[in-house]
Amino acid sequence: MSEDAQHLTIVNHPLIQHKLTIMRDKDTSTAGFRRLLREISQLLAYEITRDLPLTTRAIETPLCEMDAPVLDGKKLALISILRAGNGLLDGVLELIPAARVGFVGLYRDEETLQPVQYYFKVPEDLSSRIVIAVDPMLATGNSSAAAIDLLKEAGATDIRFLCLLAAPEGVARMKEAHPDVPVVTAALDEKLTENGYIWPGLGDAGDRMFGTK
Ligand code: URA
Numbered sequence: 001m002s003e004d005a006q007h008l009t010i011v012n013h014p015l016i017q018h019k020l021t022i023m024r025d026k027d028t029s030t031a032g033f034r035r036l037l038r039e040i041s042q043l044l045a046y047e048i049t050r051d052l053p054l055t056t057r058a059i060e061t062p063l064c065e066m067d068a069p070v071l072d073g074k075k076l077a078l079i080s081i082l083r084a085g086n087g088l089l090d091g092v093l094e095l096i097p098a099a100r101v102g103f104v105g106l107y108r109d110e111e112t113l114q115p116v117q118y119y120f121k122v123p124e125d126l127s128s129r130i131v132i133a134v135d136p137m138l139a140t141g142n143s144s145a146a147a148i149d150l151l152k153e154a155g156a157t158d159i160r161f162l163c164l165l166a167a168p169e170g171v172a173r174m175k176e177a178h179p180d181v182p183v184v185t186a187a188l189d190e191k192l193t194e195n196g197y198i199w200p201g202l203g204d205a206g207d208r209m210f211g212t213k
Contacts, residue, residue, distance in 0.1 A: 006182060007171075007174075007175050007179065007182055007183060008166075008171055008175075008182075008183050008185070008188070009047065009182065009183070009184045009185070010185055010186070010187065010188055011043070011044055011047045011184060011185070011186055012186075012187070013043060015043060016040055016043050016044070016186045017186070017187070019036045019039055019040050020036075020040065020164070020165075020186050020187060022036055023036045023037065023040075023164075023202055023208075024200065024201070024202045026203065028208075030208065030209070030210070030211035033208045033209055034087065034209050037087040037088065037091070037136065037164065037205075037209060038087070038090055038091040038094075039091065040091070040164060040186060041087070041088040041089075041090070041091030041092050041134075041162075041164075042091040042092070042094065042095055044088075044092075044162055044164070044184060044185075044186060045091065045092040045095045045096070045132075045162070046095070047184055048132060048160050048162050048184045049095075049096070049132075052071055052072070052074075052130070053071070053072035053074060054069045054070065054071060054072055055069070055070060055071075055072040055073075056068060056069055056070065057070045074128070074129065074130055075098070075099070075100065075128070075129050075130070076096055076098075076099040076100070076129060076130050076131075076132065077099060077100045077101070077102060077122065077123050077126055077129040077130070077131045077132070077156075078092055078093060078096070078099045078100070078101050078102070078131075078132050078134060079101075079102040079103070079104060079122060079131060079132070079133045079134065079147070079151060080101070080102070080103050080104070080134055080135075081104050081106060081133060081134065081135035081143065081144065081147045082103055082104065082105040082106070082119060083105075083206050083210070084135060084136045084137060084205040084206040084209060085103075085104075085133075085134045085135045085136070086209075087136055087205065087209045088134040088135070088136055088162060088163075088164065089101065089134055092132065092134060092162070099132075100123040100129065101123075102121060102122030102123055102126075103119060103120075103121050103122070104117070104119065104120055104122070104133075104147045104150055104151070105117065105118040105119025105120065106118070106143045106146060106147055108140075108142070108143055108196065110195075113140050113142060113196045114142055115142050115143040115146040115147075117146070117150070120150060120154075122151065122154055125155075126151065126154050126155045126156040127155035127156065127157060129156070129158070130158050130160070131151055131156045131158060131159045131160070132159075132160050132161075132162055133147060133148060133151060133159060133160070133161050133162070134161075134162045134163070135147070135161075135162075135163055136163055136164040136165065136205040136209075137163060137164065137165055137198060137201075137205050138161070138163040138165070138166040138167065138170035138171065138174065138183065138185065139167050139169075139170050139192060139196050139197065139198050140167075140169060140170055140173060140192065140196050141167075141169065141170035141171070141172070141173025141174045141177070142173065144161060144163075144170065144173075144174055145173055145174055145177040145178060148161070148174075148177070148178045148181055149177075159178070159180075159181045160181065160182050160183075160184065161174065161178075161181050161182070161183045161184070162184050162185075163183065163184070163185045163186075164185065164186050164187075164205070165185065165186065165187050165189055165198050165201060165202065166183065166185040166187070166188050166189065166198075167188075167189055167190075167191060167192045167198045167199075168188065168189075168190075168191065169191070169192050170192075170198075171183060171188065189201055
């Protein structure tokens, strides 16, 4: 793992890197892509929840009493940035089934590359939750930064951002707009193309995951 002053964490675990390479391969099937994304999302979730606060609970093992660690009361909210965020959401939810779930619908205007909002539904008490926003591709960072703006307007104060691939431009945009929001990713790619795709990337994550192209 490497860290840029706590803002960016690249989880370069061999299992993640291996699975990511198969996802990047243009010949990987839609079903394979989805399965791998689900697997990687669980490995990334492990990293993004690393510092969740713990408390202890008194239990009895078959041998003795002990104060054993359990997650502290602060609840989690997972926010999927539609539509590709849903590919990360499922795996993370399997690890944290009690989390509340919200959705932010943003699409990218292909000409301006600016985000346009079409849906927003999140749990009411975001201010008392640890919020994990998920979107596989941190490209220009415009949609991600806009989604975080909306979550902050809805009261969220403790937000993390989970993605699969990031471009340097997107990381810089997020750091500028939301320096308080740590970003966890499986890889930091080389650059953005002029069409706003991550290079070398994996293409359009939503299309690859849902087979829409
Ligand atoms: N969104 C995608 O799905 N892929 C990219 O490369 C950039 C944004």
